Amino acid sequence: METIEFQRIAKALADPRRFAILERIAGCKELACQTLCGEMPVSKATLSHHLQELETAGLVSIRMDGKFAHLSLRKDVWLAYRKELAKRIG
Amino acid sequence: METIEFQRIAKALADPRRFAILERIAGCKELACQTLCGEMPVSKATLSHHLQELETAGLVSIRMDGKFAHLSLRKDVWLAYRKELAKRIG
DNA sequence: TCGATAGTTCGACAACCATCTAACTGATGT
């Protein structure tokens, strides 16, 4: 895994709210953005920002369906990250 | 693992320099602080700060021997963190 | 006792970041 990607993921996981968002997304196959918006105590703008961070890090994939966004965990990337942690430190 | 500890660790890992420091420490049983100081391109103050972050997060143990500090990875905590990641997301 | 050395603490500063509101874009239904 590229160091830059590794660092981006680590940063993405560092914010508690963002991690909670990721955790929620990982909890189901695909999650409607609206649902998240209804559950998380943040503004739409903030949520959008966090989702972009997660997408940039490669952890989340965003599928647009008309005007609706659907989030899903990129499990391959997640597993690669965990593997990299094990490889780098033990 | 307590959520607060989990978050502290995630934050500690998020800074590239700090992660490099942890990686270096993990590379041997015990590492003299002087050695780190000679290898990392940061001031003593900054290094001291990072080491305290890592210690507060529980990732590193600092043993004082006279005026010398010796760093070591707390492998149990590290493994617990990795396990928690697997538990929370997959 | 004194100077040198290892590491900590303090105060400051610049960069970054999470957050918000408001304005915007684009899709949907009537």
Add this chain to the structure above:
DNA sequence: ACATCAGTTAGATGGTTGTCGAACTATCGA
């Protein structure tokens, strides 16, 4: 065409943090 709704973008703001130099503390050797 138009109002509405989902999500993005822009701009502002307050808080966090990585960084440094300088002052400090404590330990060791001479």
